[in-house]
Amino acid sequence: MSRFRDKFDHRVWNVVAAIPSGQVMGYGEVAKAAGFPRYSRMVSAALGRSPEPLPWFRVVRSNRTLAFDPGSDSYREQAQLLKQEGVRFDGVKIIEAETDNSLDRILWGPQE
DNA sequence: CCCTTGACTATCT
DNA sequence: GAGATAGCCAAGG
Numbered sequence: 001m002s003r004f005r006d007k008f009d010h011r012v013w014n015v016v017a018a019i020p021s022g023q024v025m026g027y028g029e030v031a032k033a034a035g036f037p038r039y040s041r042m043v044s045a046a047l048g049r050s051p052e053p054l055p056w057f058r059v060v061r062s063n064r065t066l067a068f069d070p071g072s073d074s075y076r077e078q079a080q081l082l083k084q085e086g087v088r089f090d091g092v093k094i095i096e097a098e099t100d101n102s103l104d105r106i107l108w109g110p111q112e
Numbered sequence: 113c114c115c116t117t118g119a120c121t122a123t124c125t
Numbered sequence: 126g127a128g129a130t131a132g133c134c135a136a137g138g
Binding site: 002004005008038039040041042045 | 134
């Protein structure tokens, strides 16, 4: 058995389970919070191994886009679940805090 | 042991 | 801003 994977998995699950609704975390952020900096690529594997349902959809890329191929079922599922929690999108980009003060885009939608 | 594979990232062009 | 490139690192063949 893999001690490493067991510990890693559990820590990742704890972190992800603690992400508040309506918020998101990057793979790298989760890894770091779990105590494993540089293990961003392992996070996705850990999510897939979770025996319990996790808010996996709250984990996104560092650039705040979804990790799945746009157009895939998984992508649509994740986007839908997030929107359901009030997360807003600027195209494929997640708007979390109105970091970009483009109120225009929020009112008028993407690009126009 | 070598090679490939990722729900990844940071850094160039 | 889109690509390419190079790190990253456990797992599985």
